[in-house]
Amino acid sequence: MSDEEDPESMDEEDLESMDEKDPMCDAILVTQSMFGGDDYMKMQAKVTFEEELKKEQLEVEHVRGEVYVGNRRGLDLAGMKAKLSAHESKICFLEACVQDLKTNAEDLKNNVKALTGRVSVLSIAAKEYKWVRQRSLSTFKRDHLPDTMEQSDYDIIRTVNQIVHEGDVVVDAFLYEEGGRRDTHTFEELYGLHPAIVRTIEHPETLNILNLHAQVRAHKHKTGTEEFFQKFAAFIQAFSESSMNPNYLTSEPRNATCIAYWALHNCPKYKDGGG
Structure with a gap:
């Protein structure tokens, strides 16, 4: 806006667009001039x-809220700048959306991983529960229908008795989820860690190793060595x-967890020399 222009002569729309701190507008004039040396082009431009x-x-x-004055080609250029x-701005918005989608995808990936692990655990539990029910039926035959007992029934009873008294840290840990068992001290005595921690281990x-400790700790006929429990x-x-770094067996150099693992793995398990 030139110094000679009187703001009082401006219409209402122009006055609303004028910034109180900087009452100026952009004047744009675009035309074509002759090409040549710098001085020549400056002269021709004038x-x-x-x-x-x-x-x-x-x-x-x-x-877009700005006031421009000029010839048509100049105003078209101003419109291109605004576009x-x-x-x-739209690109920045879309980039933010893409980042949100990446975050959501990562969350979904983690959820799928957790659900896959849960399905795996439930599959194991279902398989073992079938064995328990098999033993229940065979035990009923043994106690009430002894004449119908077959060798397979004795095998089932013996096999399931062994399974029940062995450790199964993964399945047992899920027994302590919300609404489940509360005696976490019992679990820690058997496996050495809190069930909530075990649910994060893959x-x-x-x-x-946790199952091995449970097997030694709960054995009905053998006693674990002090060395085994200390290690x-x-x-x-x-x-x-x-x-809880799971890479202790592959990390170099050998770390404290790796050394403790092999020391435990190789020491005698039972006082009578078994294991």
């Missing part, structure tokens, strides 16, 4: 600007201090 002002009527246009700014070697406690301590 000439063509003057000619453009003489032959073409200037217009005022409002673009570019709008596209940039490392087979670690789960096998198990050392393993649990090292594993806990490593923030």
Whole structure:
């Protein structure tokens, strides 16, 4: 807006668009000039600007809250700038949406992983429950229909009795979910860790060691060695201090958890020399 223009002569729309702190608008004039050296092009530009002002009527246009005055080609350029700014804003918005989608996809991936693990556990539990029901039927035959007993019934009873007295840390841990068992001390005495912690462990070697401890601890006819229980406690301590890092058997150099694992794995399990 030129210094000679009187704001009082502006219409209401122009006045509303004028910034109180910076009562200015952009004046844009676009035309074509001759190509050449720098000085020549500057001189030709002045000439063509003057000619453009003489032959073409200037217009005022409002673009996205800004006021522009100029010839038609200049105002078209101002519109392109506004469109570019709008596209940039839209791109930023879409990039944020993409990031949200990536986050949601990662959450869904973790949920699927957790559900897959849960299905696996439930499948194991269902399989073992079938064995328990098999034993129930065979036990009924033994107690009430002894003449119908077959060798397979005795095999089922013997096999399931062995399964029941062995450790199954994964299935047992899910017995302590909300609404389940509360005697977590019993679980920790048997497996060495809280059931909530065990539900986060997927490392087979670690789960096998926990089951081994339960088997030795609960054995009806054998007694575990003091060395075995001491080395198990050392393993649990090292594993806990490593923030339950499951890579202890493959990490280099050998770490405290790895050393404790092999020391426990190789020591005598029972006082009578068994295991």
